Amino acid sequence: MRDPYQVLGVGRTASPEDIKAAYRRLAKQYHPDLNPGRGDIEHKFKEVSAAYTLLSDPAKRRRFDQGEIDANGAERHDFGLNRAHAGRSAHGRSGADPFAGLNTEDIFAEFFGKGAGGRRETKARGSDIEYSVTVSFVEAALGAKRRINLSNGKSIDLTVPPGSESEQKLRLKGQGMAGAGGGPAGDAIVELLVDPHPFFTRKGLDIHIEVPVTLPEALLGATIKVPTLDGTVALKIPKFSNSGATLRLKNKGVPDPKGHTPGNLLVTLKVMLPDPPDPELTQFVEKWAHTRSYDVRKKAGLE
Numbered sequence: 001m002r003d004p005y006q007v008l009g010v011g012r013t014a015s016p017e018d019i020k021a022a023y024r025r026l027a028k029q030y031h032p033d034l035n036p037g038r039g040d041i042e043h044k045f046k047e048v049s050a051a052y053t054l055l056s057d058p059a060k061r062r063r064f065d066q067g068e069i070d071a072n073g074a075e076r077h078d079f080g081l082n083r084a085h086a087g088r089s090a091h092g093r094s095g096a097d098p099f100a101g102l103n104t105e106d107i108f109a110e111f112f113g114k115g116a117g118g119r120r121e122t123k124a125r126g127s128d129i130e131y132s133v134t135v136s137f138v139e140a141a142l143g144a145k146r147r148i149n150l151s152n153g154k155s156i157d158l159t160v161p162p163g164s165e166s167e168q169k170l171r172l173k174g175q176g177m178a179g180a181g182g183g184p185a186g187d188a189i190v191e192l193l194v195d196p197h198p199f200f201t202r203k204g205l206d207i208h209i210e211v212p213v214t215l216p217e218a219l220l221g222a223t224i225k226v227p228t229l230d231g232t233v234a235l236k237i238p239k240f241s242n243s244g245a246t247l248r249l250k251n252k253g254v255p256d257p258k259g260h261t262p263g264n265l266l267v268t269l270k271v272m273l274p275d276p277p278d279p280e281l282t283q284f285v286e287k288w289a290h291t292r293s294y295d296v297r298k299k300a301g302l303e
Contacts, residue, residue: 001071004051004064012065016056023052027132046151050177053127053186060127073127074180126177126186133158133190137197140164141207141229141254150175150188158190163205163257166194199227205254205263210270213237215281218271228252228265235267243271 005012008022030045054073055061063069070076129151135144143162149155158170169191176186201208211226221239225232228249235247246268253263274281297303 001047001050004054004071007047007051008055016058019052019055023048023056023130024132027052042149049129049131049151050127053129053177056130057127073124073177075122075124123181123183124179125183126179128176128186128189130189130191132193134193134195135160135164136195137200137202138229140166140192140194141202143255148190152178160192161257162255164192164194166192168192200229202254205256207253207263207265208268209265210268211235212270212272213241215271215273218242218269226265226267229254237269241269241271243269245269 001007005014008014008019008026010018010022014022026048027045030041030048050072053060054064054071060069060073064071064073068076131148131150133146133148135146139146139160141163143164144160146158146160147155148158152175154175156172156175158172160170169189172188172190174185175188178185199209207229209226211224213222213224216222217224217237218241219239221241222237223234224237226235226249229252233249233252235249237247246266249265249267251262252265255262295303
């Protein structure tokens with residue numbers, strides 16, 4: 001792989017926030033789901049994911065910057081040799097050379113834990129790879145299955161648990177970069193991004209919605225249909241309901257991820273006048289107001 005800093009388009013002094021922002025921008029641009037059938041784009045996506053995996057890990061980033069591992073996260077076996085020979089002068093060996101008197105096979109045995117028979121590759125766990133998946137508000141709340149394409153060429157069904165939230169991360173064991181020398185594979189870390197809903201908002205396990213009602217419905221009472229996460233239900237509007245009144249539909253909110261009682265659906269009423277204005281209603285209210293009045297602002301403490 002190319003230099004991970006070049007892949008992400010950041011400098012070597014880039015902050016973790018800069019690296020994450022660059023990764024998100026490029027991952028969205030090159031995501032295979034948005035570019036079906038484009039092998040070149042898929043290759044770029046894999047390269048971007050691998051670069052971010054390395055640079056987002058402080059320990060791996062430090063080791064890469066010091067030359068201990070290469071851009072793929074593999075050990076550089078010449079690193080220790082180069083350091084050991086750095087003390088030699090142009091006219092011979094320095095007295096501090098730890099390999100003085102050793103032949104080539106002895107040197108390899110020192111670094112790779114094997115005798116004169118040859119080298120042994122270091123066993124190391126593979127790197128984790130981060131992905132992001134966008135799900136709908138309802139999918140996150142109720143749970144869903146989403147098929148995703150991994151950078152190793154696999155397509156798997158991701159289980160989005162009920163009650164999931166935006167920026168929540170799911171770990172897929174063994175679906176990251178392959179390990180070195182027979183070491184275990186890393187994991188795939190999937191970050192969920194939840195799209196906003198056109199009329200639902202979420203606060204904890206509760207769902208909030210503002211529902212418009214007519215003047216007759218608010219004044220006389222009515223039964224109306226309101227949407228929930230899994231269909232519509234009937235809601236009874238009490239007589240003389242005001243704008244801002246909130247009615248509760250028990251257990252119609254978000255399921256609890258731990259299996260406890262679900263949240264509630266909180267319906268806030270918004271009384272709407274006729275549009276366009278009704279002349280008869282206007283005349284009636286004008287006559288009514290001459291003989292009857294009530295102070296709503298004083299009651300609310302605004303006067």
